[in-house]
Amino acid sequence: MTEPTSNIAQLQILNDKTKEQQEEQLWREVEEGDFYMFERPLVAMCHENDEQQPIQQIIKKQNIIRINKKQSEFQVKPGQMYFSSKYGYVRTFKYFDNKEQSHAMLTFIDEPIWECIVLQNNMDKKEKTNEQQIVTLLQNDLRQHIQLDLVIHVDDEIYKSEYRVDILKKTLDLIRCIEKLYQIQAILLYKNKRIVEEKTFQDQNIQDKAQILVLGSYHQKSHTIGSDIRRFKRFSEIRVGDSWYVGKDRWDGIVFQPKQSIQVHGIGIYMGIPEGQDFQICYKYHIEDQDGNNVMTSDLIEESVVLSQLQDEDLNNSDHIIWYKFQSFSLANGILVRKDHKFNIQMWVTLERCYYSESGSNYNQIDVNEDMDLFSIYDSQYCTNSTRVNRGIFPGIIYSL
Structure with a gap:
């Protein structure tokens, strides 16, 4: 069947791909000024029986490679x-x-x-x-538009897209566009804070080429503390009579690689010595694929750990563990880590000393863990304070399946 020439333009051959590959890739205009690149079999399927399917159905079957938006001319005015x-x-x-x-x-x-x-x-x-x-x-x-780099987490899938937006438009327009395109309910995060729908990009100081994290799901679900939320301990015992030196810019880090997709809600932190101290935590996380290639990196996040504000179940006094839930992410969403991807976290705390352990070699044999064989654990290249698989100050991770 011949494809409609009015809606399809052949993609220009790129230097790093073969001619055969190029013939399988096409640009398709879906509305005035917007172009999407699809594989040829998908485009042919879209015009089967001379009926064009809605773009939302197409997107669910094929990842978008790139989105381009035509640039319109504008007149610079004073006071704008x-x-x-x-x-x-x-x-x-x-x-x-x-x-x-x-x-x-x-x-x-x-x-x-x-x-x-x-x-x-x-x-x-x-x-x-x-x-x-x-x-x-x-x-x-002087520009009216900025480019945003979106990392879109939808259930067990990750997409990357580039969007060009008007700085004076409300971010609600972008959110609605994403929800319609992917048929999801979504929230957008910039520098680990939720983007406010009724404010403009300028109001929220969103910069050009900013990385925006989109959290969405085809099927909405909620997590209840004590049922869906789980904890994985990687140490069997505490080190007695000794302490681990910590402090600002002393980066400890560790890598968790799940064997199925999870949502990460927090981490285990050992209590300070002496106990009962409130402190600041500063952390950054990296999502990497199974080959170690970076998928996304968060900004530095600094939060306060106030012991009196934690729930009883978050304090394991016998093992000296604080099960700390990230404040920047709601329990209903967490941080998506796909199957075989790596959650690489680095952290420092404003304590001087804390408890630690050297019993991590057999982390997959600790019988208190509900999912004993769920994680592979590795050393982090971002660690500068000696935490390793077998030892250190990250006693575990908080997650849901």
Whole structure:
């Protein structure tokens, strides 16, 4: 059957692929300005019996490789907000055309120039002042759109997509687009905080090429503490009469590789010495495929561990373990780790010393674990404080299946 030429354009041959591979890949325009790349058999299937299937059905059967959005021209106006690659979000202040020789730069540049005010929410807290920072920018450096790199976790599947968005549009538009495209209910996270639907990208200081984590499911499910939430201990006993030196920038790390897909909700942390101390925890996690290639890396996350606010079941006083649930993720979602992918976590705490163990060699034989053979555990390349498979300060992981 001949494919409709109005909706399909042959993909230009890339240097790193063979001609035969290229002939199997096509761009397909699904709405004005939006193009999706599919394998040829899928496109043919979409036009079977001269009836075009809805794009949502197509997406469920084939991963999107890339999304391109046509760029529309816009007119820069004074008093408006734009994005600059050098300064982030700015507001235009004063315009100079190429006839105003009073501006020094115009002697060398035949292009419109704007004086702009840098918005304070772009700056690090240490750099913020009461004075406005005024900068000079070429008009070509002012943009209405930014690009977002999305890592989309849908049940046991992971997709990667690039989206181009208007900085002054509400993020609700992007969320609805993703939900319609994948037929899921989704939440979006930026720097481990949930994106607010009713605010714009500029309001939430979302930067160009920001990595956005999308958590979604075809089938909504909730986890109940004590039923779906499980704990895996990797040590059989505590080290008595000794302690492990910890502190800021002393990075301990470990890798958990599950044999089936899981949601990670937290980790085990050994209590400080002396006991009863509240402290700060700073952590970062990496999701890697089974070959060790990085799928995604989180930002640094710093949270407070206040013992009086923890539930009784989160404190194992006999083993000196705090079962710490991440505050940045709701229990209903957690962090998706697919089968045979690796959850590589690194952490430091603002304690001086804590308990530790050297009994981790037989972690898959600890009979208190409900899923004894679920995890393979490896050393982390991000560890600088001597935690290893057989020893260290990560006594376990909190997860659900």
